[in-house]
Amino acid sequence: MNRLKWELEGTTIDLSPDNGYVLVSESGVFSFPALRFEMSDLDLGGAYVRDVVAQGREVLLNIIAEDTTKRDALMAVLQVGKKGRLVAEATETRTMEAYVRAVEQVQHRGGEWAISVRFFAPWPWWLGPTQSKTFSQGARPLFFPVPPLYVTSGAVYSEETVTVDGQDVAWPTFTIIGPCDYVVLENRTLGLTLKLAQPLAAGETRIVNTRPPATVVDGTGANRMSEVEGRFWPLVPGTNQIRILAPNSSAGTSVSMTWNPSYSGAW
Numbered sequence: 001m002n003r004l005k006w007e008l009e010g011t012t013i014d015l016s017p018d019n020g021y022v023l024v025s026e027s028g029v030f031s032f033p034a035l036r037f038e039m040s041d042l043d044l045g046g047a048y049v050r051d052v053v054a055q056g057r058e059v060l061l062n063i064i065a066e067d068t069t070k071r072d073a074l075m076a077v078l079q080v081g082k083k084g085r086l087v088a089e090a091t092e093t094r095t096m097e098a099y100v101r102a103v104e105q106v107q108h109r110g111g112e113w114a115i116s117v118r119f120f121a122p123w124p125w126w127l128g129p130t131q132s133k134t135f136s137q138g139a140r141p142l143f144f145p146v147p148p149l150y151v152t153s154g155a156v157y158s159e160e161t162v163t164v165d166g167q168d169v170a171w172p173t174f175t176i177i178g179p180c181d182y183v184v185l186e187n188r189t190l191g192l193t194l195k196l197a198q199p200l201a202a203g204e205t206r207i208v209n210t211r212p213p214a215t216v217v218d219g220t221g222a223n224r225m226s227e228v229e230g231r232f233w234p235l236v237p238g239t240n241q242i243r244i245l246a247p248n249s250s251a252g253t254s255v256s257m258t259w260n261p262s263y264s265g266a267w
Helices: 068-075
Strands: 005-008 010-015 023-026 037-044 046-055 057-065 083-089 091-109 112-119 130-134 141-142 149-150 158-166 172-177 183-187 192-196 205-209 215-218 226-230 238-246 256-261
Touching: 057 068, 057 091, 068 112, 083 158, 130 158, 158 256, 192 205, 238 256
Parallel strands: 046 226
Antiparallel strands: 005 010, 005 083, 023 057, 037 046, 057 112, 083 091, 091 112, 130 256, 141 149, 158 238, 172 205, 172 256, 183 192, 183 238, 192 226, 205 215
C-alpha cells in the first residue's frame, strides 16, 4: 500500500485510512508542470561560478480526519511557517522538504473533520534514497586539457561511470579530505568542471554541495566559496563519466560523492 506521511520536529503522521485519515484530493503531489531554472554568473573575486535557482512547488492536500482526536494529532504538526518533510512510501521512499503555508479546517456531521493544507517546497523535486560513490586513488599520469594540467604519480585520479536513476538531474555533494594541491571535479558527460584551487593540508576537509543554492564549507562549516572556480554541475539520469583530479595526494586523501535521485512525482 502506498503511503503519504508528514513529518515535523520528530513527529510523523501517517495520512492513511488505516490510521484514521483519508486523502480526498491533492495538487502537486503526483505530478508537476515542467520545472524551470534561473541561472546567473556569480563573480567571486575574479572566479565566475554558475549559480542555479529552481522555482518552488506548491502542494495542496485535502484530508478527512475520522474524529477530533485524529484532527488534534494532525493539527499539532501543521504549524504555519514551520519546515517539515513530506514522505511518500511505495516500492521506495521519496521525500520532499516543505513549509506549511496555510491550514483550514471544518467539522462535518458525524464528527469527521475536513482539513485543507497548503505546503510550499523550495526545492520542487521528490528525492529518492541517498546514493554514494567513493573515488579510488590512482597513480598513472594523465593529461587534462582544459586548462592544460599534467598529473603525475601520487595524484588521486579516478575516471568512472556513475549511473543515476530518476527523472531529472541530481545535484551531488562532494566530501574531500586532504592532502592535495587542488581538486578538479569534472562531469565529462556534460563537459562541465569545478575546481577547488586552495591546497588542502592532511586531514583538512571541504564539503561541496552543488544543489542550488550551492555551498562550499570546510570541516567547521565556515564558508569557502571564494576558493572555487568553474561551474557547479549535476548528474544526469543514466550514465555520467566523472573524473577527479587531486595532485600531490597521499593515502590519507579521500574524495567521495553522495546524491539523491530526483522525481517529479511521489511514486
